Structure formats: C-alpha cells, structure tokens
Amino acid sequence: MVLDPSMKAGLRQQAEEQIDGRLENPPLASNHTQQIIYELQVHQVELTLQNEELRNAEIARERYFDLYDRAPVGYCTLSEKGLILEINLTAAVMLSVSKGALVGQSFTRFILKDDQDRFYLYRKQLAKTAAIPRANLFSRGLAGTPQSCELRMVKVDGSVFWVRLEATTDLHPSTNLWVAPAGALVNRIVLSDITALKEYQSQLEHIAYYDPLTTLPNRLLLTDRLLQDMAQTERHEQQLAVAYLDLDGFKAINDTHGHDVGDQFLIAIAARMKQMLRQGDTLARLGGDEFVAVLVDLTTKNDCVPMLSRLLAAASQVVRIGDAVLQVSASIGVTFYPQAEAVDGDQLLRQADQAMYRVKLTGKNHYQFF
Numbered sequence: 204m205v206l207d208p209s210m211k212a213g214l215r216q217q218a219e220e221q222i223d224g225r226l227e228n229p230p231l232a233s234n235h236t237q238q239i240i241y242e243l244q245v246h247q248v249e250l251t252l253q254n255e256e257l258r259n260a261e262i263a264r265e266r267y268f269d270l271y272d273r274a275p276v277g278y279c280t281l282s283e284k285g286l287i288l289e290i291n292l293t294a295a296v297m298l299s300v301s302k303g304a305l306v307g308q309s310f311t312r313f314i315l316k317d318d319q320d321r322f323y324l325y326r327k328q329l330a331k332t333a334a335i336p337r338a339n340l341f342s343r344g345l346a347g348t349p350q351s352c353e354l355r356m357v358k359v360d361g362s363v364f365w366v367r368l369e370a371t372t373d374l375h376p377s378t379n380l381w382v383a384p385a386g387a388l389v390n391r392i393v394l395s396d397i398t399a400l401k402e403y404q405s406q407l408e409h410i411a412y413y414d415p416l417t418t419l420p421n422r423l424l425l426t427d428r429l430l431q432d433m434a435q436t437e438r439h440e441q442q443l444a445v446a447y448l449d450l451d452g453f454k455a456i457n458d459t460h461g462h463d464v465g466d467q468f469l470i471a472i473a474a475r476m477k478q479m480l481r482q483g484d485t486l487a488r489l490g491g492d493e494f495v496a497v498l499v500d501l502t503t504k505n506d507c508v509p510m511l512s513r514l515l516a517a518a519s520q521v522v523r524i525g526d527a528v529l530q531v532s533a534s535i536g537v538t539f540y541p542q543a544e545a546v547d548g549d550q551l552l553r554q555a556d557q558a559m560y561r562v563k564l565t566g567k568n569h570y571q572f573f
Contacts, residue, residue, distance in 0.1 A: 272291045272292035272293070273291075273292060273293065274291060274293055275293065276293060276393050276394060276395050277290070277291060277293045277294025277295075277297055277366075277392075277393070277394030277395075277396075278290070278291040278293070278294060278391075278392070278393060278394075279291070279294050279310070279391075279392045279394060280373075280389050280390070280391050280392070281310050281389060281390040281392060282387070282389055283387065283388055283389070285309055285310050285311055285326065286307055286308065286309060286310070287305050287306055287307065287308050287309075287310055288306065288389060289306070290302055290305050290306065293394075294394050297356070297358075297364070297366070297394065297396060298313055298356070298358055298359065299358045299359050299360060300359055310322075311323075313356050313357055314354060314355070314356055314357070315354070315355040315356065315357050315363055317355070318354040318355050321352065321354050322352070322354055325350070325352040325354075325368070325370075326390070328350060329350060329370055329372055329390055349369040349370060349371050349393075350369070350370055350371075351367060351368060351369050351370075352367070352368045352370075353365065353366070353367050353368070353397065354366065354368070364396060364398045365396070365397045365398045365400075365401040366394050366395060366396055366397060367394075367395045367397045368392050368393070368394060369392070369393040369395075370390045370391065370392040370393070371390070371391050372388055372389075372390060373388070373389055373390070373391050374387070374388065374389075411423065412424035412427075414487075414488040416466055416469060416470060416488070417469060417470055417473035417474075417488050419473055419477065419486055419487055419488045419494075420485060420486075420487040420488075421487060421488065421489075422487065422489050422490075424487065425485065425487035425489075425495055425497070426548055428485045428487075428497065429445070429485075429497055429548045429551070430548055432485070432497055432499050433540055433541075433548065435499070436499065436540060436541065437541060439500075441499075441500055441501060441502065442501040442502070442503070442504065442506075442539055442540065442541070443497060443498060443499045443500075443501060443539070443540050444496075444497070444498040444501060444504070444507040444537050444538070444539050444540075445495065445496075445497055445498075445537070445538050445539075445540070445551045445552065445554075445555045446495065446496040446497075446498065446507070446510075446511060446514070446535050446536070446537045446555060446570070447493070447494075447495055447535065447536045447537075447552065447555035447556045447558070447559045448476075448493070448494040448495065448496065448514060448518070448533050448534070448535045448559070449492060449493050449494075449533065449534050449559055449563070450472070450492035450518060450531045450532075450533055451531055451532040451533060451534055451563075451567040451568060452531040452532065453465070453468070453469075453491075453492040453531055454492075456468055456529055456531070460524075460527055460529070464524050464525075464527060464529075467524050468522050468524060468529055469488075469492065471522045471524075472517070472518055472522065472531075473486070473488060473494070475517040475518075475520060476494065476496075476514055476517045476518060478517070479510065479513035479514055479516075479517045480496060480498070480510060480513075480514075481498075481500075481510070483499050483500060484496060484497060484498050484499060484510070485497040495552065495555070496510070496514060498510050501539075504539055504572065507537065511535055511537065511570045514533065514535065515532070515533055515535065515568065515569065515570065518531065518532060518533035519531065519532045519533065519568065532567055532568035533567075533568065534559050534562035534563050534567045534568065534569070534570075535559060535562065535569070535570035535571075536554075536555045536556060536557065536558025536559030536560070536561065536562060536570070536571055536573065537555060537558060537570055537571065537572050537573065538551050538554035538555045538558060538572070538573035539572075539573075554573040555573060557573065558571050558572060558573040559571075
C-alpha cells in the first residue's frame, strides 16, 4: 500500500509536533548539526507513524475482505463481456467452485440453459445504462440504481437453484489491464439464494390452483385455462367442448365404506380419467364427485365423442381398495364453444351442468349435448 501525499504531509506534521514537544528549545536554523539531528528525529518518528498507518490499513483491508468473503449474499463483478473479474466466497460456495477457478469464467456458463435468454435481456438492459456517456454516469445517479432479475443457476454437480440478482453499472478502478482497464464499465452483482422462497411460492400456488385430494386443477385454474382455450379456439377457428361429469353412485360408497375409502376411490378414478385425455386437454375437479373436462382442437362436435367414451369407460372401471370392490358410472353433459351468441366461461359450465342433469334423469352412464 502506498500513502498519498496529503497523508504523508499529515504524518510529517504529527512527527514534528512530537519532536517539538520533547525539545525545550527548537534547533536554530543557523546550527547545521542540530538541524540535521532534528530532521533525523522527525524522520524516525514519521517512519514509525507511517508503519503504524500501514499496519492499520492492512488490518482494515483484511477485515473488509473477510466481511466481503463471508457476507450472507454473494458478490460478483463482471466485465463488459460477462467474464467474472471478482467473486466472494459466498458466491463461490453457491456454485460449489473455488474462487480462483471462477475468475475469468463466463458467468452465463453457470446459468440454466432455459434462463440464459432472460439473463441476456437483463444484461442488455444494464448495457443501456452503460451506453450513457461515462462522464455523466455518476452525475445522473444511474450507477447506484440496482436492477433485479430472478433466474436459475446450476452448480458443478448439476443441481439447480434459484437466485435473485441485483446489479449496478460501475466504473472499474483497477489499473491491472488483465482484470479490466481503469475506468472500464463493469457490472457489480449481488446474488441472493431464493430457492427456499421459490419452493414456498410454488407450494402456495399449488394450494391455490390445484385440488389437494386428486392434484387436478381446481375451479380457479379451470376458469383461467378455459378462458385461454376459448381465445385460442377463436384464433384458430376451431371448437372446444366443455364436459361436466358427475359420478353415479359415489354417495353410496361414502355411506357404506366411509370417507377415507371414498377419497382413495376419487384419487384412483381421477388418475384414470386424466390418462384418457390428450396433452392439451384439461380435467379439473370442482369438488365432491364433480369433474369438468375441457377438450380442445376440435374440428366438429363429433370429434369429442372418442374422449367422452373413454371418460365413461374410465369412470366405470372397478376399483379395489383393501377388501372392497367398488364401481360407479358417470353422467356427462357437454356444451361447445363458440356459439351463435356470445357466451362466457361461466355460461358454458352452467350449460354443461344442465345437460349432465338431463343425463341423470334419463338413465345415467352416458353423455348428452346441450
């Protein structure tokens, strides 16, 4: 570490004050020998003060790097080309790689492939800040404005974790041309591991949008998907079917064998019916023994008949739970979209429900169009 001239001048003044305090009479300028002795004494004290200042600075520097390395978040500095210039121990531990092995590596290498485009757009946004004339960068206060991004990164063992990035554009002070030219624009990034938060959010979303018993979409997610499917159907000039399905005889299973057996029965039936549908179709549970299937990509109404027949067959298959051999049938009411008059998702569900009740009144175990 080199002391700057102003610090040196300050230490010189302190040294002179210490020596002057020890002398009863300051040396006469005319006495050359005394003046030399005085300068040597001042210089000796000045060197002692300088060494003390350097030791204090080194202790502070070590303390800073210790705090930097062991911070609860990761710190990383990227060059304009996206290479890692500096990284702390916390970030290195996140990636399960040593600090030394990370310097000079491309940061993108550790981002999940599916999220690399997101990171590219993120850096592109940061580059807009970098495009501001460098002389105005700090005067406009943009260097200290962090921009955030959430994406997935990959450890060397292949495990994936979520991070939140907070980055600013900065001017690199280094004079080491291998690291970065002095004044080069760099990105200073704070990395926070948010894997636990993402998992918690995923759990909340699953609770909000999926039936806890069968794991099928619930009414809320059904409404959302139906709205999207209706819009897509119109764009592609196709049709979709909404099939409202109610199990015949399920109440007797609950009354005879209890609700635990009834729940296991619903889980088994739901899984079988789901297997009968295509990838783009949706099967949702509204509650109790009521289900709704949304069948998409239909050219004519009769295109849905094979899926309806498969649903009836799946619902009527025997289910064995312990010693109990259980079997029900299903009644299905069907309506279609688009129609001659404008209808929304709720109206489609009501129409399909009405058609299903007509099936109940006419013998059950079949389907009927609205």
